[in-house]
Amino acid sequence: MAYLRSVPRVWREREIKYRLIGGACKNCGKRFYPYRRTCPACGSEEVEKVKLPDTGTVEVFTVVRSPPSEFAEHAPYVVALVRLDDGTLLPAQITDVDPSEVYEGMRVEATLRRYRVQGEKGIIEYGVKFRPLI
Amino acid sequence: MKPLASIIGYGAYVPRYRVEAKEISRVHTGGAERAPVRQKSVPGPDEDSLTIAYEAARYALKRAGIDPLLVEALYIGSESPPYAVKPSATVIAEALGFSKKLYGIDMEFACKAGTTAIISVAALVNSGIIKYGMAIGTDTAQGRPGDELEYTAAAGAAAFLLGPNSSDAVATIDYVYSYVTDTPDFWRREGEKYPMHTFRFTGEPAYFHHIISAARGLMEETGLRPEDFDHVVFHQPNVKFPQRVGELLGFKPEQLKYGLLSGEIGNTYAAASLIGLANVLDNAKPGERVLVVSFGSGAGSDAISLTVGEGIERVRDKAPTVAKLIARSKLVDYALYLKYREMILR
Amino acid sequence: MTGMRRVFVAGIGATRVGEHWDRSLRDLMREASLKAIQDSGLSKKDIEAVYVGNMSSGFLQGQEHLGSLLATWIGTPGVAAAKVEAACASGGVALHQAYLAVKSGVYDCVLVVGVEKMTDACTGDVTDALIMAEDQEYVAFTGLSFVALNAFVYRYYMKKYGVKQEDIAYFAVHDHQYAANNPLAQYPRPITLDEVMKSPLVADPIRLLESAPIGDGSAALVLCSEEKLKELDKDVHLEIAGSAVATDVFSLHERADPTTLLATVRATRKAFSMASIEPRDVDVLEVHDAFTILGVIHLEDMGFAKKGEGWRLLKEGQLERDGGLPTNTMGGLKARGHPVGATGIYQVYEVALQLRGEAGKNQVPDPEVGVAQSVGGVGGTVAVHVVRRVR
Numbered sequence: 001m002a003y004l005r006s007v008p009r010v011w012r013e014r015e016i017k018y019r020l021i022g023g024a025c026k027n028c029g030k031r032f033y034p035y036r037r038t039c040p041a042c043g044s045e046e047v048e049k050v051k052l053p054d055t056g057t058v059e060v061f062t063v064v065r066s067p068p069s070e071f072a073e074h075a076p077y078v079v080a081l082v083r084l085d086d087g088t089l090l091p092a093q094i095t096d097v098d099p100s101e102v103y104e105g106m107r108v109e110a111t112l113r114r115y116r117v118q119g120e121k122g123i124i125e126y127g128v129k130f131r132p133l134i
Numbered sequence: 135m136k137p138l139a140s141i142i143g144y145g146a147y148v149p150r151y152r153v154e155a156k157e158i159s160r161v162h163t164g165g166a167e168r169a170p171v172r173q174k175s176v177p178g179p180d181e182d183s184l185t186i187a188y189e190a191a192r193y194a195l196k197r198a199g200i201d202p203l204l205v206e207a208l209y210i211g212s213e214s215p216p217y218a219v220k221p222s223a224t225v226i227a228e229a230l231g232f233s234k235k236l237y238g239i240d241m242e243f244a245c246k247a248g249t250t251a252i253i254s255v256a257a258l259v260n261s262g263i264i265k266y267g268m269a270i271g272t273d274t275a276q277g278r279p280g281d282e283l284e285y286t287a288a289a290g291a292a293a294f295l296l297g298p299n300s301s302d303a304v305a306t307i308d309y310v311y312s313y314v315t316d317t318p319d320f321w322r323r324e325g326e327k328y329p330m331h332t333f334r335f336t337g338e339p340a341y342f343h344h345i346i347s348a349a350r351g352l353m354e355e356t357g358l359r360p361e362d363f364d365h366v367v368f369h370q371p372n373v374k375f376p377q378r379v380g381e382l383l384g385f386k387p388e389q390l391k392y393g394l395l396s397g398e399i400g401n402t403y404a405a406a407s408l409i410g411l412a413n414v415l416d417n418a419k420p421g422e423r424v425l426v427v428s429f430g431s432g433a434g435s436d437a438i439s440l441t442v443g444e445g446i447e448r449v450r451d452k453a454p455t456v457a458k459l460i461a462r463s464k465l466v467d468y469a470l471y472l473k474y475r476e477m478i479l480r
Numbered sequence: 481m482t483g484m485r486r487v488f489v490a491g492i493g494a495t496r497v498g499e500h501w502d503r504s505l506r507d508l509m510r511e512a513s514l515k516a517i518q519d520s521g522l523s524k525k526d527i528e529a530v531y532v533g534n535m536s537s538g539f540l541q542g543q544e545h546l547g548s549l550l551a552t553w554i555g556t557p558g559v560a561a562a563k564v565e566a567a568c569a570s571g572g573v574a575l576h577q578a579y580l581a582v583k584s585g586v587y588d589c590v591l592v593v594g595v596e597k598m599t600d601a602c603t604g605d606v607t608d609a610l611i612m613a614e615d616q617e618y619v620a621f622t623g624l625s626f627v628a629l630n631a632f633v634y635r636y637y638m639k640k641y642g643v644k645q646e647d648i649a650y651f652a653v654h655d656h657q658y659a660a661n662n663p664l665a666q667y668p669r670p671i672t673l674d675e676v677m678k679s680p681l682v683a684d685p686i687r688l689l690e691s692a693p694i695g696d697g698s699a700a701l702v703l704c705s706e707e708k709l710k711e712l713d714k715d716v717h718l719e720i721a722g723s724a725v726a727t728d729v730f731s732l733h734e735r736a737d738p739t740t741l742l743a744t745v746r747a748t749r750k751a752f753s754m755a756s757i758e759p760r761d762v763d764v765l766e767v768h769d770a771f772t773i774l775g776v777i778h779l780e781d782m783g784f785a786k787k788g789e790g791w792r793l794l795k796e797g798q799l800e801r802d803g804g805l806p807t808n809t810m811g812g813l814k815a816r817g818h819p820v821g822a823t824g825i826y827q828v829y830e831v832a833l834q835l836r837g838e839a840g841k842n843q844v845p846d847p848e849v850g851v852a853q854s855v856g857g858v859g860g861t862v863a864v865h866v867v868r869r870v871r
Contacts (some may be wrong), residue, residue: 001539001608016618017529017621019651033618034617036620038736038810039728040730040731041729041734041736046843056608060631060632060635060636060639061632061635062628062631062635062685062686063681063683063684064624064627064628064680064683065680065682065683066603066625066627066682066683066694067604067607067609068604068607068608068611068623068625068642069604069607069608070608071623072604073619074623076622079622079623079624079628081632081733087735089732089733090618091618091619091622091624092622093623095624099684100578104639113622114623114653115623127621127622129622
């Protein structure tokens with residue numbers, strides 16, 4: 001689809017997708033990912049851009065067995081909500097791991113991996129995934 | 135000669151998966167092949183030489199402990215970049231938050247591209263053009279199914295963050311030497327998926343001639359002899375070649391001990407001698423002298439002489455050691471290996 | 481609540497839910513519309529505006545601009561028209577817009593249609609379409625499917641309240657029991673809990689038979705003012721006594737409690753207040769059980785049970801047709817089906833059948849107040865409607 005084929009979009013999103021850049025609300029203290037100017041919890045505009053920690057814990061996870069079409073060849077894969085060490089909660093794929101090896105409370109760290117490609121001739125989209133600590 | 139530059143951080147990365155040589159042999163020769171290595175590393179389905187380089191680079195930064203914004207060069211040596219045109223250096227530099235005033239490039243010279251990257255960045259530091267720069271050797275080598283090289287074509291990366299000389303460094307780069315001739319022992323034409331190689335011609339006229347020439351060249355210029363080195367690392371397309379060239383040059387087997395890993399992870403191409411160097415650094419003591427001699431088909435060899443610095447013990451444990459990376463291992467069978475290498479697609 | 485103008489459901493119409501290989505999206509919405517107009521006793525010329533609730537026509541059919549398209553296809557070109565989209569709550573939210581249109585006094589008679597045509601596409605494409613209800617840039621990017629997000633809710637819920645999956649999965653069994661007597665249902669056959677628990681995993685722990693199916697369908701309502709209604713000769717007057725829409729923090733992982741859909745809490749409170757009712761006044765209920773876990777959670781968020789206790793109503797038989805809170809009495813999303821943008825209208829269609837005494841074997845004894853809850857995404861938007869039989 002058109003959205004998936006967009007090069008400007010990938011370029012625009014790269015800082016946040018490569019580097020876990022989140023927001024810290026100075027009003028209510030909420031930390032969230034990705035960064036944006038308005039706090040999703042309290043609506044305040046006093047949000048600071050922060051580099052989030054790259055380690056955390058798997059809080060809840062599932063195994064995707066009926067994937068969206070651009071992830072078809074990678075299924076089944078694990079997606080989780082990861083609680084970073086500063087309290088930020090974010091969705092991410094867990095990689096380098098068998099679905100059976102994942103458990104709630106597992107320690108993980110952020111790394112850069114290929115998420116998808118825009119067809120054989122198109123660009124490659126990289127982003128943050130999490131894997132068990134080495 | 136003053137040292138060119140110092141290594142202030144280093145990191146290696148090997149993907150988690152392994153396929154055993156006997157499994158490859160089971161499929162292609164009914165188990166008859168005498169394996170040149172025991173097993174090799176296999177990149178995961180979401181990995182490529184860029185992501186593998188990123189992991190090594192991240193560990194190098196961790197050990198160096200400096201603000202990434204201070205890094206002003208990123209030179210990456212690889213023969214398996216994800217794009218034929220568009221360097222991996224741009225993605226990794228942004229992903230790690232390097233300076234945008236950056237000397238960046240991807241370079242190719244088969245398995246010697248990583249050491250050439252180090253020499254180039256050391257020169258940038260030495261000339262004062264930059265203060266800190268990173269050099270990486272990375273590959274997800276392509277093995278033609280059923281070919282001899284399929285047993286060894288592996289995946290891995292090692293990264294080195296260089297800076298001005300300091301007594302507290304991880305190591306100093308004291309001397310370098312390079313030897314290049316036009317020797318077509320192994321090549322890949324534009325548009326081809328797998329390389330070609332020339333069997334026994336890759337031995338004496340290629341691997342051995344160039345490594346011996348570069349090593350002897352460095353030792354003649356510096357007056358150093360094999361016994362002056364505590365450790366030596368050679369490019370390792372298998373296990374026998376580095377052992378033999380070490381012997382030919384007058385080194386003892388104990389000197390090769392830490393730098394020879396191909397038996398367990400295969401030939402990681404541009405990363406091979408560098409992962410060996412990283413393992414040496416994981417185990418060496420300050421003051422010890424190390425010689426690294428790479429070999430890249432086409433052909434050429436870089437020789438680099440280093441001295442381990444006082445800083446090594448302080449930074450070693452800030453990132454996983456090579457031993458830990460090698461121990462993180464999950465066996466896959468040949469079918470999964472093909473799937474991960476994208477040779478069978480849905 | 482505000483103003484004295486009252487809004488009534490004058491006519492209802494719907495297609496069967498299923499895999500309609502031979503009918504297009506426009507065929508379906510036309511069929512439901514004409515049925516509703518006929519049922520109302522009004523003529524096409526009385527319709528002043530049309531609202532089409534739909535989620536994915538652009539992506540799956542390459543067709544937008546459904547409002548104007550429908551107007552021509554049912555033979556009322558010239559009227560006011562719009563497509564209304566709020567993910568899987570498109571139907572409920574379109575109904576709210578139609579309600580506001582009449583309530584405001586600008587229109588006397590409007591048509592609202594929900595429609596979705598999902599079976600023209602393969603499963604991968606439908607999966608792509610459904611995740612568009614959630615954050616495309618940072619949530620869909622990770623490979624999360626819509627089912628996977630609901631799997632998170634399921635796991636959080638079971639862990640927080642110590643509830644067994646079987647006690648939640650039973651919701652599917654409940655739905656199928658009633659769908660068996662619904663001629664418009666996609667799956668009019670009973671199933672057992674054993675079948676549910678043995679069905680394949682879609683996104684652990686959610687099983688295939690806990691998930692609403694993919695299907696096509698369209699349902700329509702004609703809404704009109706009291707004056708217009710008086711011109712018709714109707715035995716039963718169904719008034720929309722409450723209509724509310726609310727939202728929540730868009731992404732599940734940014735909310736304070738992943739087991740509560742605040743949009744449901746807010747929309748219910750508002751709609752009930754408009755209709756001057758309490759939970760105990762509800763005689764028949766339709767909840768948006770896209771997955772069994774949601775069915776249970778909606779009961780709690782709407783005030784029918786305490787948090788963590790919704791599954792008890794199911795277990796104690798309260799949701800049965802002769803229980804204290806008859807729920808999903810025509811099969812719900814799981815068994816009647818869930819053509820995404822149409823579901824919100826199907827729910828009110830079924831409530832209307834109940835209030836009119838036309839529910840056949842599923843008939844609830846003498847209901848007066850019916851409630852329908854329509855949910856978009858994992859509760860990003862919720863619409864709640866209260867319908868009262870006033871005569």
